[in-house]
Amino acid sequence: MKEFIYGLPKVELHLHIEGSLEPELMFELAQRNQVQIPYTSPQAVRDAYQFHNLQSFLDIYYQGANVLIHEQDFFDLTWAYLLRCKEDNVVHTEIFFDPQTHTSRGIAFETVVNGIHRALEQGREALGISSQLIMCFLRHLDEASAFETLAQALPHKDKIIGVGLDSSELGHPPEKFHQVFQQALKEGFLTVAHAGEEGPAQNIDDALVLLGTTRIDHGVRCVEDDDLVTRLIEARVPLTVCPLSNTKLKVFESMAHHNVVDLLRKGMCVTLNSDDPAYFGGYMNDNFMAVAQAHPMSREEVAQFTLNAIEASFISDGEKARLR
Numbered sequence: 643m644k645e646f647i648y649g650l651p652k653v654e655l656h657l658h659i660e661g662s663l664e665p666e667l668m669f670e671l672a673q674r675n676q677v678q679i680p681y682t683s684p685q686a687v688r689d690a691y692q693f694h695n696l697q698s699f700l701d702i703y704y705q706g707a708n709v710l711i712h713e714q715d716f717f718d719l720t721w722a723y724l725l726r727c728k729e730d731n732v733v734h735t736e737i738f739f740d741p742q743t744h745t746s747r748g749i750a751f752e753t754v755v756n757g758i759h760r761a762l763e764q765g766r767e768a769l770g771i772s773s774q775l776i777m778c779f780l781r782h783l784d785e786a787s788a789f790e791t792l793a794q795a796l797p798h799k800d801k802i803i804g805v806g807l808d809s810s811e812l813g814h815p816p817e818k819f820h821q822v823f824q825q826a827l828k829e830g831f832l833t834v835a836h837a838g839e840e841g842p843a844q845n846i847d848d849a850l851v852l853l854g855t856t857r858i859d860h861g862v863r864c865v866e867d868d869d870l871v872t873r874l875i876e877a878r879v880p881l882t883v884c885p886l887s888n889t890k891l892k893v894f895e896s897m898a899h900h901n902v903v904d905l906l907r908k909g910m911c912v913t914l915n916s917d918d919p920a921y922f923g924g925y926m927n928d929n930f931m932a933v934a935q936a937h938p939m940s941r942e943e944v945a946q947f948t949l950n951a952i953e954a955s956f957i958s959d960g961e962k963a964r965l966r
């Protein structure tokens with residue numbers, strides 16, 4: 643099974659580029675940019691990655707992003723991720739970035755988007771990896787800040803296919819961002835949102851109805867509403883599930899308790915993704931392996947995760963046919 647998984651072409655749809663910042667690169671950038679970090683070695687950074695819920699992770703994750711200052715830093719970060727994609731046979735990836743994490747520190751939106759975009763272009767040419775870029779609004783900030791961020795994105799529509807919603811789900815439901823998502827839709831962006839990760843199943847429904855999302859990030863708490871599960875299956879609404887993230891952040895007690903294989907067998911369009919691989923201990927192959935070890939599957943079932951991800955991706959039908 644390991645050989646099959648490693649050889650399987652994979653499509654990643656849920657990856658925060660800031661969450662791919664490995665401790666070694668964090669150290670390198672801290673030195674290069676003269677930024678103080680509260681660790682003495684990359685190993686000390688790894689030792690600090692003990693999380694008991696989403697917020698305990700987010701606090702450390704936003705702090706890590708402080709070393710990213712120049713366009714070249716965003717390029718280097720994205721390029722390192724793409725090299726890991728190549729190793730894991732990821733042939734297409736749709737990555738998130740959090741502009742507000744950087745603009746709030748005085749980094750220009752252009753600096754961030756241009757660095758990431760340049761690496762994605764190089765990845766297409768030199769590695770044969772296709773990609774799309776999605777910008778996320780931080781839901782712990784207010785809707786006015788999201789509107790500002792949307793305005794900053796308008797000159798970069800050629801580089802950004804969609805908008806998403808991430809950060810602390812509890813206390814920050816989809817309706818808080820109803821207006822800005824409606825505006826984003828009018829501007830021609832596709833929409834996605836983290837929902838039903840730590841928050842209730844109702845957030846999934848609200849993301850679909852109020853935010854016009856065409857797929858849901860995480861969504862694993864859909865099982866708390868039988869009627870919602872039926873509708874997600876019938877409408878082929880994709881869920882971008884992140885197994886190692888969910889166990890590290892205690893959404894599930896262990897991989898044996900994870901529901902993604904059950905959802906797959908019910909016919910839902912579930913996909914496997916790495917979320918923040920530098921923080922959760924694994925990229926795509928590791929996520930596939932962890933699920934397969936805890937839930938023995940046939941090869942056809944494992945391959946269905948890739949077929950679902952192709953179906954759920956934001957690429958043309960022609961491109962989808964090429965990937966299948």
Ligand code: ADE
Nearest residue numbers: 658808809810836917918
């Ligand atoms: N930002 C980065 N990773 C996240 C996650 N798993 N949930 C919400 N926001 C995030």
Ligand code: ZN
Nearest residue numbers: 658808859917
């Ligand atoms: Zn995420």
